[in-house]
Amino acid sequence: MSLGYPSTDVYRRRSSVDRAFDRDSTLRRLDWVLMGAVLALLFVGTLLVWSATRQRQLDLGLDPQAVLKKHLLNIIIGISLAVMTTLLDYRMLRAYAPLVYIASVVGLLAVLSPLGSTINGAHSWIILPAGFSVQPSEFAKVALVVGVAMLLSERRDGESSPLLSDLGLALGFAAIPLLLIMLQPDLGTAMVISFIILGMLAVAGVPTKWIAGMVGAAAVLGLIAIKVGVLSTYQVNRFAAFANPSLDPRGVGYNTGQARIAIGQGGLSGQGLFKGTQTNGKFVPEQQTDFIFTVAGEELGLIGAGMIIVLLGVILWRTIRIARRAEDLFGVLVATGIACWFTFQAFENIGMTLGITPVTGLPLPFVSYGGSAMFANMMAIGLLQNVHLKRYV
């Protein structure tokens, strides 16, 4: 440090801020369109969570902003996780992947042990002190995306399609958490994971007939499960109730009915934020989590709810764009897995509020309240940015 050169001082002071905005700085090279869409969804989601929980909290005699505050905390932690994942060394990522995988399998096992708790019929939670809870299946998605991408890309760079042994390995790798999740039972997450694996295998170049075979086998297994009675009539009815509410009139049938009323009466421009009568009347159960889209439908109307679909579309577009432009197969597969994840989960979640898909306990990415899902989603965004930045290395 040479004291006689004030210009150096100035340079140095500028460096910390300005360098971040240099033409080739990490900050400038981020996918800002993706980032913008995510931040916009986080913002809208925050308002919707607030609206959905305000009256419920008041009726319970609690702080009407308590859930809002927790949600904001989740977002801050989520963004931090995204920043960390973005800045993680690409090679370190591969090293961490097995750890994350093992951690999530342990978590899933813990859920099945007496440590686990049941919330809304799904035994998916571990309750932590101070009012927090963890849903390991959300983190399992991240672990599987990275892990399967790693397995399928290890020796495959440059080759056109994976070997049958790689396929077997990848399936075996995915089967363990998948099975544990099925045991909870969390059908929604299991379907998301299946779709992620399927998509990644397809993009990895697995021959079409193998893919067709896997889809066929899954369908047959599903049918057998229903016929043999592995799934109880209640579970089957719950699953089918979106199409025929009378199969489960007090549960899913009621949920979907009320959800459709909320969305249907929103009209073009909605009833106004915080003014939804269905929302304030607490008619839609699980409204801040799985049914958050009904708040948008009722209070923001076609314009607001449509905007959420558009923003999700933008995220999907950018994710697939990152996949297409990725430097290596690992990056391609990570982005593909995340694209499949968000596509399926967004469609399933919004679809169930609109009555066109079965009701399963899946949150809407970036919008719903819920820490584990928020963290997993934001880690996925971090991964995408990481892959995106790799192009410039």
Next chain:
Amino acid sequence: MSDRSRLRLLVLQVLAVSLMLTLFGRLFFLQVVSGEQYQRAAADNRTREVVTPAVRGLILDSQGRPLAQNRTTIVVSVDRTAVRKQKDDGVAVIKRLSKTLGMRESKVKGSLTLCGTKGAAKAPVCWNGSPYQPIPIAKDVSTDVALSIMERRELYPGVTAELSTVRDYPAPGGAQSAHVLGYLGPVSDKEYSDGSSGLRRTDLIGRAGLEASYDTYLRGVPGFKSLAVNNAGSVTGTVATQDATPGNYVVTNLDARVQAVAEKALKTQIMAARAGKTYKCGGGCRADSGSVVVLNAKTGAVVAMASYPSYDPNVWVGGVSQKEYQSLTAPSSNTPLLSRAWAGEYIPASTFKVISTAAAVRAGESVNSLYDCAREYKVGNLTKKNFESEAFGPITLRRAIEISCNTVFYGLGYDAWVRDGGLSPKAGGADEWFVKTARDFGLGSLTNVDLPSERPGRVVDRADVLKRWKDNKATYCKRAKTGYPEIGDRTRARLLTAFAQENCVDGGQYKGGFAADFAIGQGETAVTPLQMATVYAAIANGGTLWEPQVAKAVISPSGVVIKKFEPKASGQIPVDQATLQYIQRSLRGVATNGTGKGLFKDFPVAVSAKTGSGQVTGKDDTSWFDSYAPSDNPQYVVVMMVSQGGTGAGTSGPGVKKIYQALFGVTGSTASASRSVLPGGRLPTALPTIGKDGSIKQPAVAKR
């Protein structure tokens, strides 16, 4: 990246886009295409209507005394939804509540079931209203019990003890007026689904008497509160409020004090007849029922009207039990619910002779001739005897009325029948003056009193007999051949067969005996006491038949007169003035020198009357006493009838006398208006006034 990977990424992209478009399309469909349907569904979802019942209007007598009013009572209600939200479905709460109220648990549970749902209790125990409305399960709860419920809310979640209004019939001065007032009952399914009447499931409406006739005036308009509710059914705000409009008051022509005297007099006479204390009821008459009617002779206004047996109208308040209802309607208890005054039909007996007199004059007889009051009168092979087989020789018609000579009227009826052509009526049809005159006096048709369930009585003419025979001829002729083998009693079977044979051949003939019986008010003729009261009112007032009216006016709770019911004439009796005056003099003669002289000879007010003792096969006589007073300027008509009560003068007469004593303030041999039960000794012409504060003032006494 391989081409295959690139292609498959493209497929994924297309899939993602199409899925998002699918969502958008569905969203558009729900929100824009079918949005209206969901807006309606949402409105149903979030509003619940809570009804605030309108206070029912009072029924007042002509002096402003309430005959039907409302009283407050502590009602314990249970909010079904709140109770069922308890962990144990409210079992513990209901058990505790039943114990506190001293009611059987099964009854409380039954009251909380919704009518028409599975496992619900039978009506009227089950709840017929909205499940969102608190269900009343006990009324007239003591303050102590109410306090113990309200002060320990945590033990009784969803249970409230509140003041509420119920109908009350205070019976001022003992004037129950049960039949005239009627009662309230729940709305029937049909009325409810009819919709046009604007009734709600929980409404009570008039089911009988004035409560039914003037229900629309009395009912008022219920208010409602449209409440915003959430999914748990808890109220989050008020959307709309409409205050209830209280019902209007009905002022009647009744006078509670006269009514009380009339009710008491009727009951006393019936009890006396039963105890064998009245003339000719030596071993005790059955005296199963009776009625008394007091009319304003000049307008047909009903001053008092009672029927025996009666009941306490308060039995209906808060719902009648099955047992109570049975005893009100059972023949074994003489059907107390049935009003004998306008729904009971009896033979008029000798009270009909005023009509026969008018008919005989129309048929060509003269009031100046003399008629033979013989011991007996032969019609064909039948011998009809005078009362106690007395003979009086040739007498005037006036005397025949005074002493109620049957044989004179047999002759008048039979002669008219002969003039009509006897068994084979003359060409162009029989005149049938007696039947015609009876109908012209209003018999056989409704008086149109402003009360429901009135009966028309019965007047049978030649055509009726013929028609009835034609309808039953086949049965008679079949029985004439086959006999009655199923009847064990052979004598009875033989009699019935003979009757069938006779009827098969000439059952359609209107025989001379019918005409003779008709003239003395016997045979098939049936009248209501109210009809006879209108007949005697017409004779008293110079010939006008008035429709009897109980209601006088409708006044709003703030005192505005909404409607006045003016007297309504239904016709003129077909009697010329000379004959009418002759009949009037005859009726005065009954009281001074005839069958009523024992009662009214020395009465300080001139009374005109006619007695009647109707003979019914196998039963004790029907006692009638029809009258009006004062004779020169008739004010009141008083008619009393006691079924199976014995003689008219013996059983009903003393009851009528008591009523006149009360009306004219008679003690001993003097009458004084100041002692009359009516202020000033006369019926009020003005209406009672209702102050802004709801106070009721009796009408001013008109100066003479």
